Amino acid sequence: MKKMSFFSRLLEKLIGASFSISIFFVIMIIISQFNLFEFHELIISPVIWVLFFGYGLISSFIIDIIGKFIPCFSLGKQMLLYLLFGYLIFLIVMPIEYALIAGTVGGIFSLLFLFGKEKLKPSKWYSWITFAAPLVCIVMIPLDFTSKVGWNEVTRDTFVGVEYKYFNGEHLIPIHGEQGERIYFEVEHHFSHGDSYGLSVYDENHNPAGMNEEDGDILSVDFKEETKP
Numbered sequence: 001m002k003k004m005s006f007f008s009r010l011l012e013k014l015i016g017a018s019f020s021i022s023i024f025f026v027i028m029i030i031i032s033q034f035n036l037f038e039f040h041e042l043i044i045s046p047v048i049w050v051l052f053f054g055y056g057l058i059s060s061f062i063i064d065i066i067g068k069f070i071p072c073f074s075l076g077k078q079m080l081l082y083l084l085f086g087y088l089i090f091l092i093v094m095p096i097e098y099a100l101i102a103g104t105v106g107g108i109f110s111l112l113f114l115f116g117k118e119k120l121k122p123s124k125w126y127s128w129i130t131f132a133a134p135l136v137c138i139v140m141i142p143l144d145f146t147s148k149v150g151w152n153e154v155t156r157d158t159f160v161g162v163e164y165k166y167f168n169g170e171h172l173i174p175i176h177g178e179q180g181e182r183i184y185f186e187v188e189h190h191f192s193h194g195d196s197y198g199l200s201v202y203d204e205n206h207n208p209a210g211m212n213e214e215d216g217d218i219l220s221v222d223f224k225e226e227t228k229p
Contacts, residue, residue: 019116022133036145059085086110177223
């Protein structure tokens with residue numbers, strides 16, 4: 001087998017990772033019915049990028065090392081190892097029942113990684129198109145795709161009321177408290193067309209914070225640190 005420089009092998013693997021993540025992004029935006037807010041929530045997750053460009057690249061280099069000790073390291077043997085590594089990460093971090101499902105998906109995209117690496121060589125101009133989708137998604141990361149139509153918000157000291165004709169996205173309402181304090185609140189939604197909503201609480205660094213379920217529909221948040229006004 002012809003020896004390649006580390007840079008050439010790295011470039012091939014980057015093309016493989018870009019090809020597989022591009023297919024993933026296309027599938028996910030179709031599943032979301034081209035809902036840009038939902039798709040944006042996906043691409044801002046570091047886990048997605050780490051899986052494809054971190055774990056994927058490292059696994060590929062490890063497979064190359066393993067292949068040096070396997071006689072006649074054929075494409076079929078590579079496929080088996082890529083499938084194995086597609087499952088491996090999920091078997092480590094998830095319960096077995098979830099790992100089998102996630103691993104199957106991981107195995108499929110590992111094979112797409114291998115296909116892109118083997119078939120889309122850097123010397124072919126069309127191979128560079130694989131970088132288009134990841135680059136577009138990176139450009140999208142700092143953008144806000146929340147959509148509001150007919151938005152009317154009324155804010156009081158202990159009350160926030162919102163009416164709108166159409167809303168798709170995330171709307172943040174600040175809650176301030178002192179260290180050791182517990183804030184109680186109730187959220188009511190009235191929809192005329194059976195729409196749905198999700199509710200989350202974040203700290204001042206936009207990290208998810210826990211909520212407590214009280215009696216009825218009352219929720220509460222504990223302030224471990226004082227918030228900044």
